[in-house]
Amino acid sequence: MSTEFVDLLKKYPAGRRENLIPILQELQDQHGYIPEPAVSAIAEYLEIPAVKIYSVATFYNEFRFNAGGKYHFQVCQGIGCQVDGSERIRSELHRLLEIEPGEITADGWFSLEWVPCLGVCQEAPVLSVNGELYAKMTPVRLKELVDKFRNR
Amino acid sequence: METPRISEELQEGLHALITHQQPDSDPTLKFLGRSLRRERVERLTIFIDRTTPTSIYNTSLIEEAVEQWSDENQQISEVIETGCLGLISAEPVIGIQVPGRARLYYGPVEPADIAGMLDAITKQVIPEENLIGQMIMTGQQPWEDIPDWKKHPFFVNQSRTITSLNGVINPSSISDYIAWGGYRTFYSSIRNYSGQELMKLIEQSGLRGRSGSGFLASVKWIKAAGTTSDKRYVLCNADESDPGGYMHRVLIESNPHLILEGIMLAAYIIGANHAIIYTRSRYRTAVKRIQCALGQVRELGLLGQDILHSGYTLDIQLKRGPGAFVCGEETALISSLEGKRGSPRTKPPYPATSGLFGKPTLVHNIETLAQVPMIISKGPDFYKQTGTPGSTGTKLFSLSGKIKRLGVVEVPFGTSLGAVIDGIGGGTRNGRPAKAVLLGGPSGKFIPVSKFNLPLDLDKFNEENLVLGSGSMVLLDDDSCPINLIKNMMDFIRQESCGKCIPCRDGSKRIMEILSLISSRSLPENKYEALDRFKGVTGMLELAEVMQSTSLCGLGKCAPNPLISGMELFREELEEHVFDRTCRARVCLNMRSFMVDPVACNGCNLCFVKCPEKAIIGSPRLVHYIVDDLCTGCGKCFEVCKFNAILVN
Ligand SMILES: Cc1cc2nc3c(=O)[nH]c(=O)nc-3n(C[C@H](O)[C@H](O)[C@H](O)COP(=O)(O)O)c2cc1C
Ligand code: SF4
Ligand code: SF4
Ligand code: SF4
Numbered sequence: 001m002s003t004e005f006v007d008l009l010k011k012y013p014a015g016r017r018e019n020l021i022p023i024l025q026e027l028q029d030q031h032g033y034i035p036e037p038a039v040s041a042i043a044e045y046l047e048i049p050a051v052k053i054y055s056v057a058t059f060y061n062e063f064r065f066n067a068g069g070k071y072h073f074q075v076c077q078g079i080g081c082q083v084d085g086s087e088r089i090r091s092e093l094h095r096l097l098e099i100e101p102g103e104i105t106a107d108g109w110f111s112l113e114w115v116p117c118l119g120v121c122q123e124a125p126v127l128s129v130n131g132e133l134y135a136k137m138t139p140v141r142l143k144e145l146v147d148k149f150r151n152r
Numbered sequence: 153m154e155t156p157r158i159s160e161e162l163q164e165g166l167h168a169l170i171t172h173q174q175p176d177s178d179p180t181l182k183f184l185g186r187s188l189r190r191e192r193v194e195r196l197t198i199f200i201d202r203t204t205p206t207s208i209y210n211t212s213l214i215e216e217a218v219e220q221w222s223d224e225n226q227q228i229s230e231v232i233e234t235g236c237l238g239l240i241s242a243e244p245v246i247g248i249q250v251p252g253r254a255r256l257y258y259g260p261v262e263p264a265d266i267a268g269m270l271d272a273i274t275k276q277v278i279p280e281e282n283l284i285g286q287m288i289m290t291g292q293q294p295w296e297d298i299p300d301w302k303k304h305p306f307f308v309n310q311s312r313t314i315t316s317l318n319g320v321i322n323p324s325s326i327s328d329y330i331a332w333g334g335y336r337t338f339y340s341s342i343r344n345y346s347g348q349e350l351m352k353l354i355e356q357s358g359l360r361g362r363s364g365s366g367f368l369a370s371v372k373w374i375k376a377a378g379t380t381s382d383k384r385y386v387l388c389n390a391d392e393s394d395p396g397g398y399m400h401r402v403l404i405e406s407n408p409h410l411i412l413e414g415i416m417l418a419a420y421i422i423g424a425n426h427a428i429i430y431t432r433s434r435y436r437t438a439v440k441r442i443q444c445a446l447g448q449v450r451e452l453g454l455l456g457q458d459i460l461h462s463g464y465t466l467d468i469q470l471k472r473g474p475g476a477f478v479c480g481e482e483t484a485l486i487s488s489l490e491g492k493r494g495s496p497r498t499k500p501p502y503p504a505t506s507g508l509f510g511k512p513t514l515v516h517n518i519e520t521l522a523q524v525p526m527i528i529s530k531g532p533d534f535y536k537q538t539g540t541p542g543s544t545g546t547k548l549f550s551l552s553g554k555i556k557r558l559g560v561v562e563v564p565f566g567t568s569l570g571a572v573i574d575g576i577g578g579g580t581r582n583g584r585p586a587k588a589v590l591l592g593g594p595s596g597k598f599i600p601v602s603k604f605n606l607p608l609d610l611d612k613f614n615e616e617n618l619v620l621g622s623g624s625m626v627l628l629d630d631d632s633c634p635i636n637l638i639k640n641m642m643d644f645i646r647q648e649s650c651g652k653c654i655p656c657r658d659g660s661k662r663i664m665e666i667l668s669l670i671s672s673r674s675l676p677e678n679k680y681e682a683l684d685r686f687k688g689v690t691g692m693l694e695l696a697e698v699m700q701s702t703s704l705c706g707l708g709k710c711a712p713n714p715l716i717s718g719m720e721l722f723r724e725e726l727e728e729h730v731f732d733r734t735c736r737a738r739v740c741l742n743m744r745s746f747m748v749d750p751v752a753c754n755g756c757n758l759c760f761v762k763c764p765e766k767a768i769i770g771s772p773r774l775v776h777y778i779v780d781d782l783c784t785g786c787g788k789c790f791e792v793c794k795f796n797a798i799l800v801n
Contacts, residue, residue: 018509020491025433025472059493059650060474062433079396079593079626080552082640088787091741095764115434116395116475120205121552122241133208140791 005041015047024057033064061102061113069104069111071149073097075127078117084124090114092139093127096146109149158326158451166330166452170339171460188331190249191289196222196229196274199247199255201319203236203405204437209244209260217266224267227274235406237319239306241558242284245319248273254292257284257301257319287320306557309575311538311546314522315562318406323441326448329409335454337529338416342462347377347421354421354524356532358544363389363480363517364592364622366543366610372514375504377422379512384424387489387508388415390431390438390518391473393480395644396593397624399548400518402560404431404438408445414521415468416454417528422514425465429518430485433472442470477594477648478707482507482515484650495650496705517622519548539565542611549608553590553626556581563608570604573627580629587628588721592621594641595710597717598634619713633739634722635729638714639667645711656708659699663715666692670729671740689730693719738800742785745801750775752797759789759798 008026012019023042027034034057043050057063075081075090094100097110104111120126123135127142134145158166165184168175175181186192198218200211215231222229237245242259249255250273258269259282272279278298285301288294301307312318321328329335341350355370376384388411392400404411411429419427431438446468449455457465471489478484479494486508488494507513523545527535536544543565549572550560556578563572573579573589580586588598596619599606606612613620628634646660666688677685696712703709719726728734735743748759748768755773767783770776776797778789790798 017491018489021474021488022471025474056491056493059495060476060479060488061647062474077395077644078398078552079590079624079637079641080558082637083553083626083628083632085739087636087640087739088741116393116432117398118204120208120240121398122205122243122558123208124552126208135208138791139788 005038009041009045014045017046017048020046020048020053020056021060024053024063028063031067033067036065064102066104067108070109071129072111072113073127073129074113074115074118076116076118076120076125077114078121078124080117080121081124081126084121086125086137088139089125089127089137089142092142093146096143110146158448162327163452166327167460169330170335170454185331186291188327189289190232190255191291193230193249193251195251196227196270197247197249198229198231199234199249200231201236201243201245201259202233202437203402204435205236205240206244207437210263211244213263214244214246214261214266217263218270221267221270225270225274232322233324234321235318235323236402236560237284237301237307238310238312238315238402238560238562239284239304239557240402240560241556242282245284247287247319250274252293254286254288254294254298256286256295256298258282259284305578306559306561306576309567309571310562311564312562313526313538313546314410314519315403315406315548315560317410318402318560321407323406323408324444326409326445326452329407333529334409335413335449337525338413338420338454339460341417341528342420342459342464347423350417350421350528351377353528353532357527357535358532358542359520359523359527359535360543360610361517362519362523362547362622364595364620366614366620369516369520372502372504372516373418373422375502376424376512376514379505381512383426383509383511384422385508385511385513386415386419386422386424386427387482387485387503387513387515388427388429388518388521389480389482389485389515390429391480391485392432392435392518392622393477394593394595394622394624395477396552396590396596396626397550397622398552399550399560399623400431401435401438402550403518403522403548404435405441408438408441409449410522410525411442411518412445412449412468414524416466417524418514418516418521419466419468420464422512424514425467427466427468428471428489428508429468430471430473430489432475434475439470439472446470476650477644478650478705481705481707484705485515486513493650495652496707498704519623540607540609540611543609547608547620547623549623549625551577551625551627554580554582554584554586554629554632555625555627566607566609568604569599569606569608572608572625573604577627580627582629582631584629584631587630587632588634590626590628590637590714591624592619592710592713593624593626594644595619595706595713596621596624597713598628598721600721619710631737631739633671633725633735633737634718635667635671635726636735636737636739638718639664639671641714642667642711645707649707653702653704653708655699656703656711659695659708660711663692663695663699663712670726671735672742686730689726734801741787744785744787745780746778746783746785746787746789747799747801748776748778749797749799752795754795754797756793756795758792758794762788762792764788 101112245259247255285299359369361367415427479488481496484494484496503513539545546562588600642664649656651657669685753775757772760768
């Protein structure tokens with residue numbers, strides 16, 4: 001087993017499948033994504049085939065196998081935001097970054113994700129970049145924001 | 153994870169507050185309780201709402217402003233974090249309390265306002281701008297001529313029971329909860345009553361599930377308690393998977409100990425020694441609050457072996473959900489907890505007899521469990537006084553969309569929809585006519601304005617074949633396009649379908665495609681494509697019915713609800729989309745048509761530069777023109793024109 005993940009795995013009892021998701025979550029918390037070598041380490045430790053791990057991990061939209069972009073955009077998909085025009089933000093972001101949700105731009109700068117209600121419907125539509133919220137977005141403000149990051 | 157250690161002295165006091173027959177009869181305890189409840193404060197105290205919605209406003213600047221003011225005025229002040237009163241459209245909300253006087257709530261507050269407000273209030277002058285009202289607690293002198301916060305239109309018709317401490321107490325402090333009587337019910341239950349005795353109270357209370365099922369709770373409790381097994385679980389479903397709702401997040405962030413006490417009581421009553429609280433990991437603040445609360449109850453010995461010498465043993469674990477709508481469904485949730493893909497399975501067996509790891513598992517919505525402490529402490533007769541005979545108690549709703557006063561409300565079952573939308577919510581934000589309300593998010597149905605007098609009552613809703621849902625209420629006004637919303641929700645279902653049943657997986661995809669075609673512009677379309685589009689529309693309902701009747705779980709079964717109710721209610725608008733290819737609310741992207749107003753256009757050339765389709769012709773200082781055939785309706789020109797010269801149709 002690669003030693004890199006031993007410390008993390010040792011916190012959980014070996015061979016117990018119910019710890020798969022907590023382990024994946026902890027990895028994702030630490031790395032921002034699930035590194036490939038970790039999958040085989042988990043497979044060995046929990047005694048389940050690696051394909052099963054992929055099958056579980058890909059089921060949930062939280063898990064990623066690639067690092068996010070330097071600027072990770074999360075656009076609120078809450079119904080409140082939708083009523084206030086988040087669709088325009090999403091389509092504009094698509095156009096600006098030329099990636100699908102879950103993907104990352106070729107230069108590694110931007111990644112995209114649609115997320116459930118961020119709970120700030122009064123400021124809709126909202127999005128968050130690396131955890132920081134931006135309120136009352138319009139396509140124009142979005143463009144400015146992306147440009148600002150691009151020029152950093 | 154760090155939990156602030158509770159000093160031994162305080163621990164002793166807290167134990168006494170929990171275990172003493174009548175804490176108020178003991179002067180020391182009474183004093184302690186009053187201080188912890190902050191009925192008496194010794195210095196200027198500022199309460200700042202720190203729940204998720206406030207993260208947008210950088211509330212630490214408010215805190216800094218308080219500190220700066222205190223330094224400059226040589227005043228000692230204290231800042232206390234609180235949860236959310238519920239009135240989210242007034243965020244950031246703060247409370248200000250000077251010794252001896254009632255607490256004043258304000259919102260929205262800007263950091264720049266702070267110095268002026270504190271200057272005035274410490275001189276006993278009350279600024280009325282953005283005032284929500286005063287909260288008068290025992291032994292405090294009220295401010296003259298200042299309204300009680302409960303008289304505020306957002307609060308006046310609410311019946312705050314499970315949310316009564318939201319925005320009042322510090323959610324990261326167990327002392328706050330205990331000072332308000334917290335964990336006394338749990339203590340007296342495990343010391344003085346058997347599970348069976350308490351079960352009677354749950355039965356008599358008529359408690360029903362708050363997740364939308366409306367299922368009678370006691371049926372599940374009796375099953376779970378009565379099934380022979382070496383292990384039993386209580387599973388608190390705090391996944392809040394409806395993308396339109398946020399009431400559960402607010403509840404956890406504002407008063408996590410109430411949820412824990414509800415879980416603890418349920419576990420004791422059905423004889424479970426293990427409980428799990430499952431919330432989505434994206435709810436970061438909520439997760440932190442629960443972790444912190446769990447640390448505190450363990451430290452006080454309210455969880456663990458032989459709790460407070462009662463012989464009862466219980467532990468609660470927090471599990472973070474990795475995000476999937478379908479994992480809110482109980483059997484999918486259980487799969488996910490077992491480390492598998494979160495796909496639902498057929499029922500029976502129901503979780504109450506065979507749930508987590510095959511053991512009897514009582515699965516309840518967080519809001520259902522939050523009712524339990526009150527049912528036990530006040531008794532079923534008292535509990536039943538609120539609500540209707542069939543739906544007892546209160547229900548939380550989260551208001552969003554085009555509503556004026558946004559937030560989380562708690563009203564008795566039986567309150568009319570209109571009383572919530574128009575009374576508490578204040579109607580639409582811009583005073584435009586309301587169109588409908590969507591209750592229950594992507595599994596819910598639209599309710600037209602003509603039915604706003606309908607009481608929010610589980611049986612009544614069943615009778616009318618409507619969906620009360622888990623409590624998300626989204627208001628649409630005449631500026632909102634229901635077709636667009638239905639399309640987006642179907643897209644959400646398409647993404648979230650676990651893929652187990654073909655009708656759900658492929659049906660949602662197909663319906664979404666049809667709706668996309670309807671809601672996009674008439675790009676050159678040949679005869680066959682046009683025919684296809686019409687065929688799609690006529691076949692859509694049939695497809696929806698197949699989804700409803702053949703899907704395994706509620707996700708697929710209920711997914712067509714918005715579509716079916718929407719097609720009935722918004723027939724005209726749908727036909728406009730299909731035949732006229734227009735969206736009257738001008739929401740559907742690519743469906744709008746744009747024109748330059750020759751009078752207003754000053755030829756700045758900006759739209760020309762910005763149009764991604766090169767659909768605009770014109771040169772600087774001349775009136776511009778949009779070539780309709782090239783225009784995709786993206787709206788860019790409209791966004792950029794500084795002279796309001798782009799007209800939208
Ligand atoms: C697709 C789907 C999503 C659900 N999401 C939730 C949820 O987020 N929270 C919840 O408490 N119940 C949810 N439920 C209902 C649960 O299956 C279960 O009925 C509920 O937790 C029981 O709680 P109650 O009896 O207190 O209402 C969902 C059901 C379905 C079909
Ligand atoms: S109805 Fe949809 S979500 Fe539910 S089990 Fe079937 S495919 Fe999965
Ligand atoms: S941006 Fe407005 S004012 Fe400028 S050219 Fe275009 S239509 Fe005319
Ligand atoms: S709506 Fe978009 S495509 Fe049409 S003219 Fe304006 S900018 Fe160009």
